[in-house]
Amino acid sequence: MNNFLKFVHVILLTLRVMGSYGALAAGFFCIVFLQQQLVTPENPWRQSCEQEKQKIPLIIVDAGHGGHDGGAVANGAIEKHLTLEIARKVREELVAAGFRVVMTRDGDVFLPLEERAVLSEKLGAEVFVSVHINTDGSGSEAEGLETYFAGKPSLLAMRKTGRKEGKDSMSEKLASLVQRCACEETQAVNRGTKQRDYVVIEEARCPAVLVECGFLTNAIEARRLREKAHQEKLAAGIASGVKLFLKSKPTPAAVLAEK
Ligand SMILES: [Zn+2]
Incomplete structure (x- = not known):
């Protein structure tokens, strides 16, 4: 029983660590994606800002x-x-x-x-x-x-x-x-x-x-x-x-x- 609890504890810990890394990786990719969108000239957000300025x-x-x-x-x-x-x-x-x-x-x-x-x-x-x-x-x-x-x-x-x-x-x-x-x-x-x-x-x-x-x-x-x-x-x-x-x-x- 004791061993079983230890096993569950290790599994949970592993999942938590994996979850944290996963969240970090997802965050990183999101930042890279958004950055790329903002610097792309054809980005519609950027275009609408320019258009608003022209008005x-x-x-x-x-x-x-x-x-x-x-x-x-x-x-x-x-x-x-x-x-x-x-x-x-x-x-x-x-x-x-x-x-x-x-x-x-x-x-x-x-x-x-x-x-x-x-x-x-x-x-x-x-x-x-x-x-x-x-x-x-x-x-x-x-x-x-x-x-x-x-x-x-x-x-x-x-x-x-x-x-x-x-x-x-x-x-x-x-x-x-x-x-x-x-x-x-x-x-x-x-x-x-x-x-x-x-x-x-x-x-x-x-x-x-x-x-x-x-x-x-x-x-x-x-x-x-x-x-x-x-x-x-x-x-x-x-x-x-x-x-x-x-x-x-x-x-x-x-x-x-x-x-
Ligand atoms: Zn004059």
Whole structure:
């Protein structure tokens, strides 16, 4: 009897040890399998993550000028530095709101206008915003903000560039929202929206605007444009305009912009 109990005890112990090794082996194979699934590009989980990311609207923020092209120079300031500071703050605002943002330049480098515009098509952007500072050739009196949108292209231009009809009325709407919000935020003089075929907005393949954030030739505005607090107000206003515009679109962008 005693021997029989010993025998049962040994069998149970063996089974338990075997069970533990079995569980360990099963766990190991599970980990290897899952790892392989996650690193495989065709993994459906991974694909759905990428697809979800693609649904988040992409906004291109373009800091005017750069590198050897300084833009306007007046009252001790250079346009390219101010546009970069404001554009970076616009990016901060939009990223904080959950959007994807790409800057055409994030340093003091030169980039041709066409290359900036073409990014909108390459990256599938929903909005393109170009940031500039104004000058007044006739004196130092001019002040305030104005926002530009491109005009309706000819049929030939549409065929050549692939631009679609409809983008222009969307750009006009975007311009009026950006202009209104930026003026409200900064209390600057509202010079309204204007139509002009600047290359960078004309060649963009999505709703596109160019914001002139104030006059560098006006000493008071030049000083304000260098102030961080004023730059932040400008950025918040521009970002609010973009958010309102996306909110009005019947796409997933609207859901994000609600936040
Ligand atoms: Zn400029």
